[in-house]
Amino acid sequence: MGAKAERKERSRERILASAGTLLREKGISGASVAEVMEGAGMTVGGFYAHFPSKASLVAETLRDALRGSRATLAASAGERRGAEWVKAVARAYLSRQHRDNPRDGCPLPATLSEVAREDAEVREALAEEIGEAATEVAMRLEEAGLDDSRDEALAVLSTMVGGLALARALKGSALSDRVLLACRRHIERRLAGRE
Amino acid sequence: MGAKAERKERSRERILASAGTLLREKGISGASVAEVMEGAGMTVGGFYAHFPSKASLVAETLRDALRGSRATLAASAGERRGAEWVKAVARAYLSRQHRDNPRDGCPLPATLSEVAREDAEVREALAEEIGEAATEVAMRLEEAGLDDSRDEALAVLSTMVGGLALARALKGSALSDRVLLACRRHIERRLAGRE
DNA sequence: TGTACATCAGTGAACGCGCGTTCACTGATGTAC
DNA sequence: TGTACATCAGTGAACGCGCGTTCACTGATGTAC
Numbered sequence: 032m033g034a035k036a037e038r039k040e041r042s043r044e045r046i047l048a049s050a051g052t053l054l055r056e057k058g059i060s061g062a063s064v065a066e067v068m069e070g071a072g073m074t075v076g077g078f079y080a081h082f083p084s085k086a087s088l089v090a091e092t093l094r095d096a097l098r099g100s101r102a103t104l105a106a107s108a109g110e111r112r113g114a115e116w117v118k119a120v121a122r123a124y125l126s127r128q129h130r131d132n133p134r135d136g137c138p139l140p141a142t143l144s145e146v147a148r149e150d151a152e153v154r155e156a157l158a159e160e161i162g163e164a165a166t167e168v169a170m171r172l173e174e175a176g177l178d179d180s181r182d183e184a185l186a187v188l189s190t191m192v193g194g195l196a197l198a199r200a201l202k203g204s205a206l207s208d209r210v211l212l213a214c215r216r217h218i219e220r221r222l223a224g225r226e
Numbered sequence: 227m228g229a230k231a232e233r234k235e236r237s238r239e240r241i242l243a244s245a246g247t248l249l250r251e252k253g254i255s256g257a258s259v260a261e262v263m264e265g266a267g268m269t270v271g272g273f274y275a276h277f278p279s280k281a282s283l284v285a286e287t288l289r290d291a292l293r294g295s296r297a298t299l300a301a302s303a304g305e306r307r308g309a310e311w312v313k314a315v316a317r318a319y320l321s322r323q324h325r326d327n328p329r330d331g332c333p334l335p336a337t338l339s340e341v342a343r344e345d346a347e348v349r350e351a352l353a354e355e356i357g358e359a360a361t362e363v364a365m366r367l368e369e370a371g372l373d374d375s376r377d378e379a380l381a382v383l384s385t386m387v388g389g390l391a392l393a394r395a396l397k398g399s400a401l402s403d404r405v406l407l408a409c410r411r412h413i414e415r416r417l418a419g420r421e
Numbered sequence: 422t423g424t425a426c427a428t429c430a431g432t433g434a435a436c437g438c439g440c441g442t443t444c445a446c447t448g449a450t451g452t453a454c
Numbered sequence: 455t456g457t458a459c460a461t462c463a464g465t466g467a468a469c470g471c472g473c474g475t476t477c478a479c480t481g482a483t484g485t486a487c
Contacts, residue, residue: 035483039430058339060255064474076477077431085474144253144339147394158399161392165401185405186389186412190381193388197356199342204353206360210380217381221416230450234463259441271444272464280441 043081045071050092051099055133059089059145086149090156093146096138097160101167104137113174114225117187120168121218124191125211130198140196164188175225183221190214238276240266245287246294250328254284254340281344285351288341291333292355296362299332308369309420312382315363316413319386320406325393335391359383370420378416385409 049070053062064085065075082088108119123129129136146157168184177183194214201207244265248257259280260270277283303314318324324331341352363379372378389409396402 033484035428035430038483042430057343060473061343063472065472073430074432075475076433079475080430141339141342143388143391143395144336147336147391147397148252148256151398154395154398158396158401161396161401179411182404182408182411185401185408186385189389189392189405189409190385190412191388192392193338193386194381194384196338196342196391197384197387200338200349201353201356202342203346203349206353206356206380209377210384213377213380214384216374216377217385217416221412228451230461230463233450237463255440258439260439268463269465270442271466274442275463 039080042071042073042077046073046078046081046088047092047095050088051096051138052134054089054092054096055136055138055141058141059149062089064088086152089149090153093138093142093153094156094160097157097164100137101160101164103135105167113171113176114222116171117168117175118219118222121187121191121215125194125198125215127208127211130195130202130207130211133199137192137195139192140199143192143196161188175222177222177225187218187221190218234275237266237268237272241268241273241276241283242287242290245283246291246333247329249284249287249291250331250333250336253336254344257284259283281347284344285348288333288337288348289351289355292352292359295332296355296359298330300362308366308371309417311366312363312370313414313417316382316386316410320389320393320410322403322406325390325397325402325406328394332387332390334387335394338387338391356383370417372417372420382413382416385413 046067050062050067053067053070056062064078067088068075068078078088082091104120104123107123108116111119124137133141146153165181165184165188168187169180172180172183172187191214194210198207198210201210241262245257245262248262248265251257259273262283263270263273273283277286299315299318302318303311306314319332328336341348360376360379360383363382364375367375367378367382386409389405393402393405396405
């Protein structure tokens with residue numbers, strides 16, 4: 032690969048990084064192509080040398096950001112296994128730190144409502160990533176000896192995403208902290224007495 | 227009150243009804259003032275005789291739609307009490323019927339991500355309505371003999387909203403039905419063995 | 422190795438469009454005498 | 455009861471603005487001989 036192609040590849044990564052930040056902070060409609068490109072140190076026109084449309088960028092960014100977020104969360108659970116791993120991930124996900132710093136976290140709470148109205152391309156990207164996340168959680172729940180571990184994993188993911196999105200929407204109210212704590216406890220209780 | 231004031235009041239209700247439908251179907255950014263007014267049988271300009279800004283309309287509509295949705299759900303649980311009431315509400319909320327007909331349901335799954343970025347006015351409206359919904363659910367959980375009933379209520383609400391929003395975003399994938407079912411079962415298990 | 426031509430990532434201005442909001446206006450309703 | 459004036463809900467066109475996308479152009483990199 033020549034120097035030209037390498038430069039292009041690096042530009043593409045800067046675009047995805049910029050889009051990742053903006054998507055987490057402002058959602059899909061709030062992340063304009065012009066602002067994404069500005070964040071990547073370029074001007075609007077260049078965008079279409081990298082992506083055929085905004086929808087395509089959103090699909091790719093969602094995939095990228097979800098994988099990144101999943102890796103960060105897994106790292107925060109460290110060497111734990113089974114129920115302890117799931118509890119550690121839930122604690123990190125449903126933390127004030129995560130609520131107050133969208134740009135470093137999971138892109139879902141900021142985009143979930145909008146994804147439902149996006150092209151199939153975007154929804155398929157989400158479906159694949161959610162499927163993998165559910166598999167990862169289900170594995171730990173199985174270690175913990177739970178039945179129907181995949182269904183439990185999907186319910187735990189729903190509670191985490193719903194709880195964090197709700198806590199963000201309620202910021203400024205006493206309910207916000209309460210929702211985070213309530214969801215954390217709820218998940219912990221479901222796993223009480225498991226290894 | 228004269229005929230003029232009555233007419234105005236009826237216009238206001240038509241605006242709120244139109245905004246309610248559009249908010250549930252297209253979210254906040256997708257419900258334009260012009261389209262809301264068209265749905266109410268009027269032209270754009272008249273809007274500002276009823277509301278000082280779009281944010282104000284959104285706050286009022288959210289309140290109105292959340293109350294309406296709460297009443298519908300309560301009706302679907304009928305005369306049930308305690309754990310049975312909560313299970314019936316969760317079944318109705320996390321149904322394919324509700325997932326596939328946003329316009330007749332809860333406005334939260336379609337707007338949650340966006341509300342976090344709205345004015346304090348909108349977020350306060352949400353906080354009040356969520357507070358009341360939590361109180362209503364907590365009452366039934368207390369009847370069922372659960373400890374920390376208010377926290378459990380907030381967690382159940384988070385799971386319902388998160389699960390339905392996720393199921394809508396995943397529409398077209400096999401995961402969509404699975405998420406609905408998983409969240410329903412998860413809530414039922416939490417209440418297993420309660421009256 | 423040096424020269425001529427081809428490629429194409431990125432620029433910057435422009436496109437049509439829909440947004441929230443403003444405003445001069447109209448005409449039916451309400452009030453004063 | 456009848457007439458003259460005031461009010462104000464709603465109209466329809468316009469405002470400035472930001473959106474996603476297009477396009478003629480540029481200049482550095484790559485290729486051919």
